[in-house]
Amino acid sequence: MMNQELLTMARYNMHILNVVFTNETLGYIQAEQEDESNQPLSGVIIPDNDWAKVAEGMNVKGVVVRTKKEFEEAVDEFKKMDGPMLIDVKYTHNMPYSTELNSLDDPAFVKKYEAEDLKPFSYFAESMAWKLTLQPVHLNMKNQNLKKILLLIQFQVLRNTNLAE
Amino acid sequence: MTKINGSDAMLKVIYDWGIDHIYGFPGGSFDSSMNAIYDFRDKMKFIEVRHEEAGALAASSEYKVTGKLGVCFGSAGPGAAHLFNGLYDAKFDKTPMLAIVANVPTSRQDIDFFQAFDEDKWFLDASVWCASAKTPELIPVLTDEAIRQAYARKGPAVLIIPKDYGWQKIEDNFRVNKDAHPEPNYPAPTKTSVDEAVKLLREAKNPTMYIGLGAKDAGEEVKEFAEKFKTPIMSSYLGKGIVEDKFPAYIGTIGRIGPKAAQEVQGATDLVVWVGNNSPFSVLWFPKNAKVIQIDVDPAKFGKRHSTDVSMLADAKKALRAIIDAGEERRESPLYKAAIADRENWDAWQASFKDSDEMPVRPEPIWDVINKKADDNAVFAIDVGNVNVDSCRLLNLHDDQKWTTSGLHATMGYGAPAALMAATVYPDREVWQLAGDGGFA
Numbered sequence: 001m002m003n004q005e006l007l008t009m010a011r012y013n014m015h016i017l018n019v020v021f022t023n024e025t026l027g028y029i030q031a032e033q034e035d036e037s038n039q040p041l042s043g044v045i046i047p048d049n050d051w052a053k054v055a056e057g058m059n060v061k062g063v064v065v066r067t068k069k070e071f072e073e074a075v076d077e078f079k080k081m082d083g084p085m086l087i088d089v090k091y092t093h094n095m096p097y098s099t100e101l102n103s104l105d106d107p108a109f110v111k112k113y114e115a116e117d118l119k120p121f122s123y124f125a126e127s128m129a130w131k132l133t134l135q136p137v138h139l140n141m142k143n144q145n146l147k148k149i150l151l152l153i154q155f156q157v158l159r160n161t162n163l164a165e
Numbered sequence: 166m167t168k169i170n171g172s173d174a175m176l177k178v179i180y181d182w183g184i185d186h187i188y189g190f191p192g193g194s195f196d197s198s199m200n201a202i203y204d205f206r207d208k209m210k211f212i213e214v215r216h217e218e219a220g221a222l223a224a225s226s227e228y229k230v231t232g233k234l235g236v237c238f239g240s241a242g243p244g245a246a247h248l249f250n251g252l253y254d255a256k257f258d259k260t261p262m263l264a265i266v267a268n269v270p271t272s273r274q275d276i277d278f279f280q281a282f283d284e285d286k287w288f289l290d291a292s293v294w295c296a297s298a299k300t301p302e303l304i305p306v307l308t309d310e311a312i313r314q315a316y317a318r319k320g321p322a323v324l325i326i327p328k329d330y331g332w333q334k335i336e337d338n339f340r341v342n343k344d345a346h347p348e349p350n351y352p353a354p355t356k357t358s359v360d361e362a363v364k365l366l367r368e369a370k371n372p373t374m375y376i377g378l379g380a381k382d383a384g385e386e387v388k389e390f391a392e393k394f395k396t397p398i399m400s401s402y403l404g405k406g407i408v409e410d411k412f413p414a415y416i417g418t419i420g421r422i423g424p425k426a427a428q429e430v431q432g433a434t435d436l437v438v439w440v441g442n443n444s445p446f447s448v449l450w451f452p453k454n455a456k457v458i459q460i461d462v463d464p465a466k467f468g469k470r471h472s473t474d475v476s477m478l479a480d481a482k483k484a485l486r487a488i489i490d491a492g493e494e495r496r497e498s499p500l501y502k503a504a505i506a507d508r509e510n511w512d513a514w515q516a517s518f519k520d521s522d523e524m525p526v527r528p529e530p531i532w533d534v535i536n537k538k539a540d541d542n543a544v545f546a547i548d549v550g551n552v553n554v555d556s557c558r559l560l561n562l563h564d565d566q567k568w569t570t571s572g573l574h575a576t577m578g579y580g581a582p583a584a585l586m587a588a589t590v591y592p593d594r595e596v597w598q599l600a601g602d603g604g605f606a
Contacts, residue, residue: 001578002222003605004215005585012212014588015596018581019535022602023525027551046602068520068530075538079595092525096554099428100421117514121429124506130499 003054009084010059017078018060018086020051023093031095048090055086064088166338171301172201172331174339175265175324176209178308181341184236186210186589188220192240194267194280197331212589214582217244221251222571222582223589224262225321228255229569230544230583231590234315238265241328242280245287250576252291252321257573258403261315263308263322264288268297270329284325293320301330305339316346351462351480354487361475362438362458363492366394369436369456371500375419376408377401379441379461379481384408386485387440391415393489395497397504399427401444402553403572406562414501416508420446422554426507433500438488439471441481445573447471460484515559532559540595541565544587548580548604556599577604 009016026044033039052062061078065071065087078085103109104120169177175198179187187209191199202211214220220237227235239248245266255262266288268274269281288295294314298304304326311322354362366372374396380387384407391398391414398408398415402422408415417424419431431450439459447470451457459466459473460481467476477484518529532555539545541564547556549571562568567587571579584598 002219002581005219005581007215008585014585016584016588016598018598020600020602020605026603067526071531072534075534089531090525092527099425119510121507124503128499128502
């Protein structure tokens with residue numbers, strides 16, 4: 001929202017590397033709409049744009065990258081030059097792993113986040129021969145769908161039967 | 166006695182506070198102060214931003230990274246209105262800064278004049294101190310007052326200068342007494358509170374630590390504490406970097422933006438050593454019956470986010486040191502061992518994607534390059550959005566690296582202003598702005 005400041009960086013020849021992660025969405029809000037309020041996505045999509053071209057127009061060296069190698073080369077280039085540069089990384093549109101839902105017992109969740117190699121905390125607790133006492137479930141998060149709440153309660157009851165002492 | 170312009174007297178005070186640059190964008194009502202900026206061109210660098218909000222955010226970000234107050238300005242009307250977002254960033258993140266705002270000449274005030282408005286009323290809520298110069302002679306006095314109040318009240322001060330006062334000649338006799346303001350020296354904990362803390366630590370089954378910005382200067386003590394008492398360390402997002410990310414017991418930030426282990430471990434502890442942390446979301450975390458040893462310098466924070474059993478109104482460094490010295494070493498708790506294993510599993514999972522050739526590119530390969538290439542003393546100016554999730558989980562902070570973001574106010578658009586601040590203050594360091602297309606655009 002302050003991208004016009006590329007002009008300032010160019011004007012004072014500031015050695016700044018601007019990395020723009022282009023995923024064409026307001027990801028933080030998208031994840032909230034999907035995971036918390038379970039509503040249709042509304043108002044989060046951002047049209048793609050050639051940020052390298054915008055930078056060049058503001059007298060800042062601009063590069064678009066799509067791979068690790070291209071990004072690495074662009075960073076190396078920045079390190080050799082004076083003044084500012086912008087790297088527009090065309091980035092995954094997938095959302096980061098939801099630690100809030102953290103439903104590793106749900107195959108759909110595991111598949112969505114490619115989390116086959118992740119283990120739930122109970123696994124580590126039990127491997128330390130420790131029976132877990134659980135945090136209270138927060139049912140006050142509004143708009144959780146009923147299925148999720150029921151699953152959580154069921155999970156909680158199951159776990160509570162295992163409470164230490 | 167020499168005479169100088171009112172606005173020159175203002176800049177002289179700012180300069181005598183050790184400030185050698187100022188961010189802003191001119192307007193007609195600020196002409197007298199732009200003249201002073203010209204007069205001071207050999208002493209003070211003027212960073213002409215393209216939007217007053219950028220100047221205000223740059224000034225706010227400056228204290229967060231350097232511990233020194235930054236200064237910005239805006240002209241009457243729209244220029245002043247554009248400052249608000251940066252002022253709220255500073256106010257919410259308890260950040261001293263100074264904003265100078267021009268007003269129309271005194272002869273034109275209160276008569277519906279062009280770009281004229283009741284600035285002192287506007288800025289009352291957005292600042293911790295706000296005043297308009299009532300005479301030209303008051304300009305240097307109020308400039309000094311504004312800076313002292315910003316530091317003391319930890320927030321933005323707003324100083325309003327009517328255009329005509331900036332031109333008027335006043336006696337050049339104001340002297341800044343900067344050295345009269347020592348570094349804060351917070352108290353040591355009481356013996357009773359240390360004894361109570363030691364007792365709780367001895368009795369706990371699965372103690373943990375939860376640190377925030379109040380532990381900023383106590384990184385070494387936090388680590389020593391964790392090593393002696395075997396407490397996994399969790400932090401607020403802003404507390405990232407107090408302990409280097411690779412430190413084994415540091416399992417990261419709790420909550421939506423943090424990694425998995427911290428979110429899980431918080432729900433299984435029975436004692437939290439809560440150090441200088443006021444994260445608003447922490448009301449959702451930790452079992453309600455977990456005991457808390459809370460260390461803070463602000464009495465208003467005790468019991469604010471979770472019930473507290475031992476309140477230590479003390480300096481984080483001193484309080485942790487006192488508990489370390491008085492307490493008995495603990496063996497690794499089941500929670501500690503599980504937390505470390507959980508974190509290792511998460512780290513390995515993230516690392517397994519670092520050479521992924523999935524298209525469009527995943528976060529891990531990109532952040533792997535950032536971690537490998539960034540200088541040991543790089544400064545990261547981080548915007549707001551999913552970039553906070555990625556930086557929180559994937560940026561491996563170490564050595565003398567610094568970072569900043571917009572914390573409680575969490576405004577998008579923070580990255581670019583913070584980056585140009587860092588390039589101004591640290592011309593010899595590498596500066597990275599990290600922003601999503603939403604925050605950047």
